[in-house]
Amino acid sequence: MRPTKISIRGVGKVFGDNVALEKVDLDLPENSFTCLLGPSGCGKSTLLNMIAGFLKPSSGQILVDGKEVTAPGADRGVVFQEYALFPWRTALDNVCFGPMLKGKSKSEQRAIAMKHLATVGLAGHEQKYPGNLSGGMKQRVAIARALANDPSVLLMDEPFGALDAQTREVLQEEMLRIWEQDRKTVVFVTHSISEAIFLADRIVVMGTRPGCVKEVVDPQLSHPRERTDADFIALERHLKHLVRAEVQKLGVH
Numbered sequence: 001m002r003p004t005k006i007s008i009r010g011v012g013k014v015f016g017d018n019v020a021l022e023k024v025d026l027d028l029p030e031n032s033f034t035c036l037l038g039p040s041g042c043g044k045s046t047l048l049n050m051i052a053g054f055l056k057p058s059s060g061q062i063l064v065d066g067k068e069v070t071a072p073g074a075d076r077g078v079v080f081q082e083y084a085l086f087p088w089r090t091a092l093d094n095v096c097f098g099p100m101l102k103g104k105s106k107s108e109q110r111a112i113a114m115k116h117l118a119t120v121g122l123a124g125h126e127q128k129y130p131g132n133l134s135g136g137m138k139q140r141v142a143i144a145r146a147l148a149n150d151p152s153v154l155l156m157d158e159p160f161g162a163l164d165a166q167t168r169e170v171l172q173e174e175m176l177r178i179w180e181q182d183r184k185t186v187v188f189v190t191h192s193i194s195e196a197i198f199l200a201d202r203i204v205v206m207g208t209r210p211g212c213v214k215e216v217v218d219p220q221l222s223h224p225r226e227r228t229d230a231d232f233i234a235l236e237r238h239l240k241h242l243v244r245a246e247v248q249k250l251g252v253h
């Protein structure tokens with residue numbers, strides 16, 4: 001049994017009279033790759049933002065390494081769907097930003113940034129500005145930027161949601177390679193059932209009204225996972241059924 005890295009204990013979140021999440025209990029082991037899957041509005045981003053420390057739970061608590069999360073911290077790197085890069089800084093300078101805030105020297109910043117840009121396949125593109133990078137490349141920079149702080153937890157909110165299908169599959173493979181190399185604890189929000197099965201060793205299916213954990217599935221499939229394998233398809237069918245039931249609860253068909 002791996003030690004628990006992130007412990008979510010009886011967590012609820014209300015926004016005014018909207019109960020976004022109710023009584024969420026989850027223990028995520030160290031080095032695990034968890035996907036939060038579920039229909040729009042079930043509270044995936046809210047849960048991720050609470051782990052990140054951007055939002056506070058209305059009830060319950062979230063612990064990382066046994067310590068309650070009360071604010072954002074460098075131990076938790078975050079990657080959003082909308083790249084969130086500084087357009088006026090080169091790829092290199094975007095990635096240098098975290099190490100700079102940590103007080104690293106210019107040469108250290110550069111060495112760290114070069115290393116992580118190479119990890120995400122962007123060696124040779126360091127001096128390009130975000131405006132001259134494709135969506136996939138921008139997201140690679142965003143991942144490198146998160147990795148440059150050497151967080152032990154990587155929180156990703158639909159990071160590949162804005163990419164075309166082909167680029168998305170390539171980045172999913174890259175993400176697994178990075179995770180296998182680095183073994184961070186990853187929490188990854190997605191709408192895509194196939195993305196969740198491809199990536200995760202734990203899939204948390206969330207339900208709606210109020211947002212909650214509906215089922216936790218640990219795909220026992222070896223990597224690399226093939227989307228055309230019978231086991232992959234069987235799990236896809238099961239998850240589709242679960243998610244569809246939640247969508248139908250919302251009256252959105």
Ligand SMILES: Nc1ncnc2c1ncn2[C@@H]1O[C@H](COP(=O)(O)OP(=O)(O)OP(=O)(O)O)[C@@H](O)[C@H]1O
Binds near residue numbers: 018043044191
């Ligand atoms: N800052 C906020 N203020 C008020 N309500 C909010 C806020 N953030 C989220 N909510 C509400 O909380 C609920 C959960 O939203 P959340 O964005 O976490 O869901 P989600 O599963 O991530 O959805 P999506 O897949 O569409 O991104 C929704 O009803 C949403 O309207």
